[in-house]
Amino acid sequence: MCSNPFRESGREKGFGKENSKYINKMTMQALEEKKMRNKAITTILCSMLLLTAPVSAVSANEVTISVNGVTVDFPDVKPYVNDDGRTMVPLRFISEQLGAQVRWNESEQMALIQYRGKTIAIPIGQPKAYINGVTATIDTTAVRQDGRVLVPLQLISAVYGAKAGWDGETNRVTLQVIPEKTVIAKNNKYDKPPAMTIDPGKEYHATVRTNAGDFTIKLRPQDAPRTVNNFLFLARERFYDGIRFHRIIGDFMIQTGDPLGKGTGGPGYRFADELPVKIPYGPGVVAMANAGPDTNGSQFFICTGDAAKNLNSNPNYTIFGEVIGGMDVVKRIADTPVEAGPGGEISQPLLDTVIYEVRVEEQ
Template identity: 50%
Template sequence: MILPVLALVLLTVAAGCGKSQSSTPSASDSAASASPASWTEEPKMTIDKAKTYQAVFETSKGSFTVDLFAKDAPITVNNFVFLANQHFYDGVTFHRILETYMIQTGDPTGTGAGGPGYTIEDELNNGHSYEPGILAMANTGDPHTGGSQFFICTGDDSKGLNQPEYAKYSIFGKVSDGMDAVKAIAATPVTTGASGEPSRPTETVTIKSITIKTGS
């Protein structure tokens, strides 16, 4: 009985990540800024693929650090660094939580339907696999539809995303310190949201800030 149930849950998680920016929000799901910043095109490439980049997250449930994969996912990392440096993520909520799979954030409207006003190209098959601690872009389920939303894998069940039919989310980093804070966010109680998925947090969990650190 375990395998069929697990397969069903995997499908739900994968499909949910794919629809994160296109699902219809309800008023009760919104924790929004009235007029979030937006741009008409993706940022110009400014990162150096030969350098190392880290993102230090300060959240309402603790801090953690992510090593960004600039060499393997330069477009996605460049986009994330741009948005973080613009303080786009400051105050943004973790709007979708599935404890054994992932926590999702990056939507300034808090509804699961928001973004930065543009989309970026996918960077799939870049040598990394989905596992706890992995940072990956959310999208609409169609190619090249990532923007600002991303998720962090939180449990071994996230490895199911490595199946070819689900591996459609650009991996661009991994938690290198503070996984306990990520786990604390993942343990936030949830209720059923507008989509019928039990993933809407019953308490507000926010990103206070993201600081980008660059090394040689």
């Protein structure tokens, strides 16, 4: 059991003893719900349609694909747009370009992917995939054509955390993947918190762009000026680019901001809480994760459901914003299938949702 639901893992020694019974009861209720869902979890990967067209009826509308600016060569079977308007791509060539290993299981009629410690099995003609043994339903099935497995582009995006773009005029798909080593190098990058540069009287919006879609946060500098200043500094430094959501508890919260992706990383400094909070915790509220009093860094969480309201009994996490657009994207991220992490908590995502940019608007 965890003693701090928004911890920065490995930094929580001595924290939360007075909160542990309350927090454990709250998180375990949410986790039990997640366990039940994971027995036969239904995960819609982005916005796929119900069925792919039969191979014989496929449109001849071929597309080209680039990964991080490099055009992928498909020597035989080409990517195409099917009759449902979904882009189908040869799995092996895209996967190998992204550093994954792919093999074909003839007896089971499924493709097997090994990537960053995960095993993904994709059967042909079935609306599902298996990620480390957890079933995720997909609504455009994989097909096999001339010995090649083709899968919907959205599945590629979800498995590899890739940001997909589409140019309809040239029929070109662009996939962007930020290298893991580039993200890890951001850990402990700074030695002190940023100087205060924001105007608490102004309004700031931050649009978080991910491979699952975009959402917009209205920041609250009047309530938490230091925290908003820190978030804007890191966003403008592109610190959050490439960082994934590493901790998900469906009806509770989604957590991100760690360049190590384990809950143990940060910018290299800590700064003080800004408490008491001025608004209650609830769906859409954005607050800092911490490892105890005055240990804020770069990790933050977004409340996703009613379970987060229980935090109002112990409001120990600085609230610095609210989601004002794209809450459907936040909930989509919250529905990501999860498994038990190293500490036993069932909150480790099986699919990567990656931040690709945080765009700041000042009014």
